[in-house]
Amino acid sequence: MRKTMSLRTRLILIILTPLMLISLGLGNLAFRDAQDRANDRFDRSLLSTALAISRDTALSGGDALSTSTRDLLRDTSGGPVFYHVYAPNGFYVTGYATPPVPDDPAALHGQRQAYFYATYRGNPVRVLRFVDAMSINGLTGDFTFTVWQDTAIRDRFVGDSTSRTFGMIAVIVAALALIVWFGVRLGLRPLLDLQDAIAQRSPQELHSIQRPVPAEVRGIVRTLNSLLSELSATFRTKDEFISNAAHQLRNPIAGVLAMSEAVQSAATMQDVQDRTDVLIGAARRASALANNLLAFERAKTPKKVSDFPVIPINPIVEDIIATLSDRATSQGVSLVFDRSETEGSVQADPVLLREGLLNLFDNALTHGGKSLSVIHAATTVTDTEIRIKISDDGIGIAPEKVSIAIARFGQVSQSEGTGLGLPISMAVADSFGGEMTVTSQERGLSVTMRLPRKRELNS
Secondary structure, three states, X not given: OOOOOOHHHHHHHHHHHHHHHHHHHHHHHHHHHHHHHHHHHHHHHHHHHHHHHHHHHHHHOOOOOOHHHHHHHHHOOOOOEEEEEEOOOOOEEEEOOOOOOOOOHHHHOOOOEEEEEEEEXXXXXXXXXXEEEEXXXXXXXXXXXXXXXXXXXXXXHHHHHHHHHHHHHHHHHHHXXXXXXXXXHHHOHHHHHHHHHHHOOEOOEOOOOOOXXXXXXXXXXXXXXXXXXXXXXXXHHHHHHHHHHHHHHHHHHHHHHHHHHHHHOOOOHHHHHHHHHHHHHHHHHHHHHHHHHHHHHHHHOOOOHHHOOEEEOHHHHHHXXXXXXXXXXXXXXXXXXXXXXXXXXXXXXXXXXXXXXXXXXXXXXXXOOOOOOEEEEEEEEOOOEEEEEEEEOOOOOOHHHHHHHOOOOOOOOOOOOOOOHHHHHHHHHHHOOOEEEEEEOOOOEEEEEEEEOOOOOOO
């Protein structure tokens, strides 16, 4: 059996996976927000420094920076700031000799103020380049100011801000995971209690589960209780059947045993012959009863009808009439078959169906009495079903005793029958999705078996 994930693990993953994805999304947003805040804060410092350098350059002609500007270069947020200024004609004015340049200088063309990342002396830096129009020592035009700063402090600021945010998110997720774990554990407790209740059931203890259960599993419990009730009824039926079978078989077996002993003690050959005939009759009755018991159990066993072939009904009835013809003639009974004009088929076990129909004829011949003169069989085919009606003109059964006749081992009067003929036929009809009704007539008895019609594929 393939190992599957436990329900607890599945629920935890279903709940925590979206939380983890949301947490990662929040962490990414926090990182971007920290970057934006760092850039805004430190870029404004770069801009303030660049404006101070521009002012001092205009006042001093590039010869000197004021004390406040030099302090700003040393102590501005983000670390020391470096600078470079060149004139409209490209001549160096003041500052460091070689400023950092972007990877794509053309991208800055036409921009009077631009921020970019670059590398200066092997270290990553953040650069501000802006153009300001002024006049110095008779030279008028656009002067280019470049200021830059190492990104280490900026990156550390982003890392610290992001780490705090990720730490808070991790604590929240861990707390939620713990809450979910215990919540799922508590939520599944009714299912564990239900498992214990099911484990307590056994073939001897099949009463329904009455304990309160969550609404989500009430349907399962109802289905389970229905199954337990059916199993309990089946076991009771089995026990009752075994008890009745043992009781019914005891008398024939006892008769066989007694007649066997009588044969041994017979004084003459004539006595031996007479007692042997009686013994054979008793053995045949015991054999018939045993066969009927087996047939009844076969008929009651659940079946998958789709596994059986599709068979026409009329040939089965004709075969039964041919089989019983000699017996009926010896009793002075006529067998009449009113065959349907339309040939109808059913999906069933042919052996079991024949046995069920044979029992209906046998029941009429055995219990019809001396007034029995004709057994009439008729088949009727409709779009949905096939009806097989067996009626006779015998002594029949009183309406109030029909329930006895269709009960297992039920006999309306003392006879050589087993009391299983009609119950077997009824079980056969039921096992193939049909039904059987027994109707008491003014004269005789009428039994109708209804079976679902199954059309042939080429019909």
